Amino acid sequence: MKALLLAGGLGTRLRPLTEQLPKPMAPVGNRPWLEHLILQLKEQGIGEFVITLKHYPELIRSYFGDGSRFGVSIAYTVEEEALGTAGAIKNAEHLLGERFLVFNADVIQKVDILPLIEFHKQHGGSATIGLTRVEDPSQFGVVDITPSGRILKFIEKPPIGQAPSDLINAGVYLLDRQVLSLIPAGREVSIERETFPLLIQQGLGAYGCHMRGYWLDMGTRERYRKVHWDILDRTFPLPIAGHEQSRGIWVGEECVIGSGVLLIPPVLIGDRVHIGDKAIIGPNTVIGNDCRIEREARLSETILWDxxxxxxxxxxxxxxxxxxxxxxxxxxxxEAVVNRMKEAMTV
Incomplete structure (x- = not known):
């Protein structure tokens, strides 16, 4: 079974960090999130991927190539114009099989896909939507669902206290090929607002499956920071590169740490990092590869890319x-956000 990874979004809420970077390529724990996603799906038996591209497509294509470096096979499609979620899926139709997985590649998650696949086989419908529980569903697309899992309708960002459930669309789908026939080609199409409601209307069966595990939309700077705090305290059990020097302090290869440096856990330090004398690092700090921290600097609750x-x-x-x-x-x-062009924005 192939997995289609939707990686064409602009990531506007993470700007200026994503002005020149596809959002799924933002580093999470010192590795592009898209790489984490591919590797965790590979561990669950997915070996063939299609990645949809639009925003700086060559950055993704040059990083992953044909996928052989990661032990998988990767093909690509490029959107000349914004096509929306369903439109991007339709654009990749020629690369997809009779049944395929779809992931919003900029959503952080670590879930078991086997229950989703088994549930899809059992209910016999055309689409299964991965669902997750959230405390405040008013910020997301909520589903009204029967006890058997059949979705009755979608409610986009319902008023506080009026949502029919706390289950939201997690951006993970398992679709049969016949769903593609419901998506018009050549224009922007929303899978949530157009395709799934049409599936329900025509009785083709849209079902929801509660996916247990870690899930977080990293669409804002605050959530992007939270992902890292969750990695560091192991709420989000993402693999961490580097040697755990002491509890909660991970240090990469070929690092130079000066005299009198204080590391306050949790801290993640990448490869070839130089930290000058008497610097104070942490807590909740992630330092990317090849960074240089000069003497007496102080970093707290801060994330540095490479x-x-x-x-x-x-x-x-x-x-x-x-x-x-x-x-x-x-x-x-x-609370400064500084992009690669060395321009600062205080939030």
């Missing part, structure tokens, strides 16, 4: 720095 530089005495609190971003000597930044 090749960042923090100059002497700079202080970063609850910040996110994109690739190659810099903090000048003595700078004090709080």
């Amino acid at each position: 090749k960042c530089r923090v100059s002497r005495g700079a202080q970063l609190y609850q910040c996110v720095f994109g690739y190659e971003a810099e903090a000048g000597s003595g700078h004090v930044l709080y």
Whole structure:
């Protein structure tokens, strides 16, 4: 069975970090999220992937190639114009089989797909939608569902207290090929607003399956930071690269840590990182590969992507720095988001 990974979104809510980067390529625990997704699906038996591209497509294509480096096979489609969720699926029709999985590739999750597959075989409908529970369903697309799992209707962002359930669309689908016949070609189509309601109307069977495991839409800066805090405290059991030097402190290869450096767990340090004397790092801090932290710098609840530089005495609190971003000597930044163009935005 193939998995179709929808990776063409613009990631507008994560800007400026995603201005020149596809959102699924944002690093999570010092590795692009899309790589994590492919590897965890590979562990569950998925070996063939189709990735839909639009925003800076070559960054994804050049990173993954044909997939052989990761032990999988990858094909691609490119959207010339925005096609929406269903439109992107239709655009990949020629690469899909009689039954296939679909994932919103910018949603962070670690779930077992086998129950979804087994449930789909049992109910006999055309579509199974992975569902997850959330505390506040008013921010998402909610489903009204029968005890047998048949979906009666979708309600997009219902008013607080008026949602029929706390189960929302998790952005994971198992579809039979006949669903593709309901999607018009060549225009933007929403699978939630058009395709699934049409499935229900025509009696072709749309069912929901509660998927247990970790799930979080990393669409905002706050949620992006939360994903990392969940990794560090192991609420989200994503594999962590590097040696656990002591409890809650992971250090990569070829790192240089100066004298008098204080590491306050949890902290994740990538490969080839240089940390100057008397720097204080942590808690809840992730440092990417090839970063340089100069002496007496202070980082707390901060995420640095690869090749960042923090100059002497700079202080970063609850910040996110994109690739190659810099903090000048003595700078004090709080809740700053700095992209690779070295432009800061305070939120």
